[in-house]
Amino acid sequence: MQMLKCKATYTSTVGARTETLSRRVRGNVSVLAVCRNSTKELKTHYRASPCSLPGGFTPPNRDSCVARAAAAEAQSPQGQTGLPFIGETLDILNDPIGYFDQRTKQYGKVFRTRFAGEDCVAVADTKLIQELLNSEHKTVIFEINPSIDKLAESPMFASNERRERNVQKEHKLDRAFLKDFFSPAAIASYYPYMQSSLRKRMASWAEQPEVLVVEATKAFAFDVMNTQLAGIRFTEEQLREMDVLWKDFTNGAMDLLGIDLPWTDFGKGVRAAERLEEIILAALRESYGDKMDTRDFGERNIATGFLMQKNEDGSWKHSLENVASIMKALLFAGHETTAGAMLAMMHFITRNPEVLTALREEQAELVERHGTEITPEILEGTYTEATTVEVMRLQNIDKTTRSPGLLFRRAISDFELGGYSIKKGTKIMLAQVYSTYSVEKFLPTVEQFQPERWLVPGKSAVATSKSVGVSAFGGGPRVCAGEALAWAELKVFLSMLVRNLDWEILNPDAEWRKSQGSINRTPVDGMATRFVKRAEAIN
C-alpha cells in the first residue's frame, strides 16, 4: 500500500485549476477526470509511481468544471488454466476462434489462461493488442516460443534467456540497417526479378503433369529472399540439402515441448539448424572468405552489409559465423510464411470463381494501359491488391487454412491494461487472430472471401486494412521486418498466376493440417495441382 499524491492541472473554459489529489493505492491506478456538469467522464490510466497527470484537459462545452480524481485498483484478470502443465494449449490450437469467443464472453477481453506449460494473460482486443505492440521495451518485451528462439539464435528474434543482454539497442540497429532493403524503392527494384522468375517457373509448371504447390511456392519465396536481399550464392546441391533441412528446422521450431533428444522434433530441429548454419557459412566463405581482411566486397546485400558493420571502437562487428547465424534466421522468417499465404490464395480463389474472373478482367486492363511490366504503382488500390489483403485476413480465420495467429510478449514491469493489472514477468498472449475475426463492421460476412471490402477509392488496400486494425504482420517496433516484401511477392504472384495459368487442384477436399515441415496448415497432399497455360496468356 502506498499514498499516491497527484497534482492535476486542468484547463477549463473558466481557466486553469490545480488540485492535489491523494489516495491510498496498491499497484496501478486509474485516474478519472470528471466534468461536474456533464455526464461525460474522461478516463486515463496511470502507474502509481511516478504519478503525474498531463496538463491541458479541456472539458466538453461547460462553463464551470471541477476536476475530480479517483484512484481505483485495477483488477486482476480472471480466467481458468485448464489441465496441469499443458493448460488450455490444445483448445487454443484446435479452435482458436471458438476458444476466444467463449472465453471473452465469460471473462472479458483480458483473461488468464495456461499455454505451453506456462500461465499467461490472453488479450483479445484490437486496441489493447496495438497498445502492447507499441509498448515494446516500455512495459513489455518481445517473446517467441522458446524453440524458435533456440533454433533461430539471432538478435532478430532475441527474447527469453537472452532478454537480459542489451538486445534492445542491437535490435534497433539491425532494424535500421534492414530498412534500406525493404524501402519502397528497394521493393520496387525486386519486381522485375520476381516477375521474370515467375514467368519461368509458371511456364515449367504448365509442362508438368502435376505440381506440388507447397514446394513450388516455397522455392519461389526462398529464391526471391535470397537472390534479391540476402546475397548468398548457394549451389544446386546445397539448395537441395537445405530443402530437407528447413522442414526439420520448422518442425523443431514449432515443437512446444523443446526437448532435445535425437527422436523429438525439437532434437531434429537442433541438428538441422546446425547443418543449415554450416551450409550458409560454407556458401558465405566461398563468396566472401578471401575479402574478409579488407571487407571490400564490391557488392551490397544483407550479408555483406552485416559483414561491413563496425563497433564503436572501429573493429569489425561480425564474423562470417555470426552472419551465417543471422542469415539463417532471416531466411527462415522470409520464405515459409509467404509461401503459406500463396497456398491460401490459391485455395480461396479456386473456391470463388467470380473473384478469379474479376482479377483477370482487371489484369487485362492493366496490361492494356501499362504494358506487361508489373510495378508497385500500377497495383496500388486495385482489386488485385484488395484480394491479397483479403487472403491475409481470411487465412487465419478460415476453418480450413487457419493457424492460431498468436503473438507473445513478456511484462517487464507492473502495468495496467484496459483496467486490468498485469504483473512484471507475466507472459502475455496477443490473440491477433481473434481481433481480426471480431472487427465489428465485418461480423456478418467475416468468414466470407470478399476482396471488395478493401476497395476504397484512392487508398491502398494494405493501408485500409491497417486502419481497421487488421494485420497478420504484428505491429510496433517488432512489426514484421519483411512485410513490404511479402505484400510485393503476393501481389506479383497473384497477377502472374491469373494472367497466365488455368489450374485444377487435384484433391480439392484434401485436409489441411499443421503438417510436417510447415509453420502454417497446408493440404496433406502438398496441394497437387495441374496447371495449363491459358490460351490468352499475357505474361
Ligand code: HEM
Ligand atoms: C506472409 C508473410 C509473412 C507473415 C504473415 C509474417 C508475420 C510476421 C509477424 C506476425 C511477425 C511479428 C512477430 C511478433 O511481433 O511477435 C514477424 C516478424 C518478423 N518477420 Fe515476418 N512475416 C512474413 C514474411 C516475412 C518476410 C518475407 C520476411 C523477410 C525477411 C520476414 C522477416 C521477419 C523478421 C526478421 C521478423 C522479426 C522482426 C523483429 O523482431 O524486429 N517476414 N513476421
